[in-house]
Structure formats: structure tokens, C-alpha cells
Amino acid sequence: MNGKIEVSELEPGLREVAFSGRVDAQSAEDLRAVLRGLALSSEDRVLVDLSAVELLDSMGIGVLGGLIRRAGESQAQIVLCGAPGAVQRTLEIAQFHRVVDMLADRAAALMWLAAIEGSVS
């Protein structure tokens, strides 16, 4: 299945970006186009759900990296969650854990975002 992105707003200021399918060279350009339409500000918190990702190749890493960089530039809080084993290993090899928080599942990520908000406020 080709890679897809669904963007939804869970609550004001909290967006969920759910990746699914094969996030690879074939789908990278389409995914980038979707993400370009995502406006971020310092008030935003972004939860990136990777639980339905089947494959993440170097182009997919580039897509994710672009999203993380944009979130950093706009000072939005961003966390990744639910990466399956192989995807998680790919992200760790790419040293993503140094630039973004990665939680085991969606519930933990929501709590983590709440904790960040609590500790910031």
C-alpha cells in the first residue's frame, strides 16, 4: 500500500499526523505535498502516529525529518509514536531519538505531550 498521511485536529492546538503504508520513494513527493499544507506555530503540538507504517526507507526518513525540522523552526512540540519494530530500529539508526521524542504508543504520546505542556506552563 502506498504511503498516506491523514491530518486531524484532536483539540485546539493538538494535531495528529498519521502515516500509513509504505513511506518510500514512490510516495515521498505526495506526502511532502500534504505536509507542506500543514501550518505550524509555536502554540501547536503535533503527534505523529507511525503505527500503520509498513516500511520507512531513506526517502521516508527525509519526509519525517522535514516535518520535524519545520516543527523545530516554528517551535511547535512534536512527538513520534507507535513505530513498529523495524521502523523504530530505522529511526534509531538514523539517530532520530536525539532530535525528537519517540513514545511507544499513542496513549503514551498524548500523556507525554500533556506532561510537556504541564512542565512548560
Added chain:
Amino acid sequence: MRALIVEREVAAGLAPLLESRPAALLPVANRPLIDLQLEALAAVGVRTVDLYLRTHPERVREHVQEGARWGVKVRYHSVRAPERCLAPGLAWVPGDEAVIALALDLLWSAESLARQRARAGNGLRVVVDARVGRLPIYLWQPGGAHALAECESVEGWQCLDGPRGYVAANRALLQRLGETPHVEQSFPNGLYLGAGAQIADSAKISGPVLVGASTRVEERATVGQDAVIGAGCLIDEGAEIDASVVLPGSYVGPSALLRYKIVDGGWLIDVRSGQATFIDDPVLVGSCARREREALPGKRLAMRVAAFAGLVAAVLPVVLWGLGRALRGRPVAIREERFVSGGRDLTGRVLPRTLRLWSLASGRAAWRHLPWLLAVLRGELALLGVAHPARVPEAVTDVHMGHGLLVFDAPAPETRHAGLAYLLQNESGAALRAFRALLGAAFARPALERSETQ
């Protein structure tokens, strides 16, 4: 019951120990920190553990895996500031499950954890110790008030907040080591040995001392109280270690004196001052791997010399025996004849095609030479070399003719000297080739070369 283990930023004094390993795998009394934490949590009834890791999550995952060894289910989170989990009033605290949150670098015994849990009752409990202020351990019982509940001094924990704390934690675990099943062998003098550890007869041990698996303590070394030596270490002759921790794979040189020190490969940390020095030399302290690597060229040369000496020692008797046998018998000159065209030998006999092809194609001696060579080995004939019949000394008389092989057999013992003289004067090269053939025949690979065409 759920638990959160949170990897805080490491104390500066311990940073050298974490250059090559994640904090979760830092050994305390030769066991990884995370093993000790999971064991204590499992003992108080925790069944799910969330690990919030900062460094090398992939290596921790590889070691812990799903947590089945401890009967818990482990979930992994890689976060950049895990200590946020330990800030009071976090959203994760209220829930439908009892929670213990604790820092990775705080070691609790299972008994202390159980006591804290029993005291928590309903509500959030933050354990505070007067010595270090608030300790990052939180216990939450569902339905309780979401507030800090109690402050008191507690016992039964060790904080790895620096070299002192690290050595103290090692010592505390060492004192309790007799109660745990993680030691291969224990002795009445307080010596605990890992699998394959070796202590030299003249080494002095005064326990409690823990020596890890495959470690060697050499002659006249002294290992004193509260020393913890990791796996795969080498404590060289005359070294003295006391109240110190030597991490796995470290080398302690001859006559080195370690008191209140931490050694990790090339790092030497003074526990009292907290000062860390990188030495890594093959004399005082260093890593065993580097020492072996550096010792390798010399060792390799020594091994080559030993191998060569062994080879010479093995071959020399055979050579001497062969020479003795070859020169003891009657002199014989062997000449390999290149076959004339048409595949006939000197007698005009048509040779088998295979033999002719073999002789012409390979240019080497064949099985047909073997009887003569065996006769030489039996001492009945002496091998002189490949000779041209016109140059065969007169003393060498009888001529045997075989399949293209001429053997000049001298019946009288005195002809031996004539044959030897002939050999030395005319056929030394040929004799060498013939001798090679002799050895070749002994190993079923004859190598007698042919002489020039007559």
C-alpha cells in the same frame, strides 16, 4: 501495577563510564543497572514497565527485549528530557492503575520499594530524603489525592550520583551478594567468583570481593575488601586493589595500586576527588582489548618463530634420516630419459600412451620411480643424482634399465666414495632435485625432474 523508569542526565563524574555504554547497562556489582531495577520492580508486583531512555535505546532494547526474563512487559520510549516524567503533577499520574516512577540511577532494594509502596496508601507519594532533597521516586495509587503527600528520610536506596555513589552502590550490593543466585561460586573468605574466573595461588584475597567471569588475577596480586572486578579483566602480578571497581574488559598492570578508584578501560577515576584521567597504557591501567592488540605484533612474531622452530624440529630428523639412508647404500645414479619420438624408450619398447603423455606433459617423476627410491630408503642403493651415462664414473658399473629410467648400481662399497665425489663435482644440482624427488615420493607426490635429453 505499572512502573516508569526514567533515565536522567548522568552525573558528570560518571560520564567516562558511559562513553561506551548506555546508563541502563552500567554494571553494578557486575550486573547491568537495568537488570537490578527490573528485578526489584518485578518483586513488588510490577507487571508493566515503561522505559524512558535518553542514550542508546537500541542497545537497551537488545539487552532487555520484551522483559520476559523478569516476568514484566517492557515498553520503550526514547525521549530527550526524560526527567520531565518525574516532575510532580504530571498528567500521567492519575490513572486507573498504581504507578511507581523512579529514576534509573536510583537503586532500590525490593524490600525498600515494598515498604514505600505499603506506606503510600492512596495518593501520590513523593519520597524525600534529607540528605539529597527530593528523591525521584513517585508512587501513585488510583483514587488518591493528586498532591505531594509525605516527606521523610528513607533507607534502602543507593544513588549513582557520582563516583562515590557508584562505588557505594557496588559495595552495598556486594554485601548482599551471598543472598542472590547470580554468583557462580562463593567461598568462606567472602570471595565471589564468576564462571571461568582464575585466581593465582599466591594472590591474596580478603572478602567481600567479587571477581567477574573469565577474569584472571595473577600471582602476588592483592584484592582487598569491597573490590568489584568485572568480567574479562586481567589483574597483573603484584597489583593491589582495594575498595575499587574495575569495570569489564579492563587491565590493571603489574604492581599498580588502586584504592578508592574506578577503572574502566583506559579511564581511571579517583573516587574521593571525582577526578577522571584517561591513561590507557599497557603498564598501569588500560583496556584488555588494546593491550592484546598492541601485544599482537610481538606475539605474532614469537608465534612465527615458535612455528618455524617446531617445523625444523619436526623435519630435521626426517632429513637427517633420509640423508643417512641415502648415503649409506651402494651408489646409484638415476637418469631420467626423455622418450624418443614415437613413444618408445631406449630399448625400443613402445610405452603405454598414458605413461608417455604423463612423462612428457608433467616433466615430473612418476610412480614408476618408486621402487628405486624405496630401495634408496632401505639403504640398498645410494642416490647420487641424475646423470648422463657418459659422465657416470667408472666405478659405477651395473646399469638397470626400466621404463625410461636408468639406474646405475655400483656393487662395491668403495664405489660410494667415487659416487659421492662425482655427485659433488658434477651433479650437485641434480642431487638436490633427486633428493626433492625422494621427499616427494615419501609423500606420494614424486617430483623427480628429468635430465636433459640424451
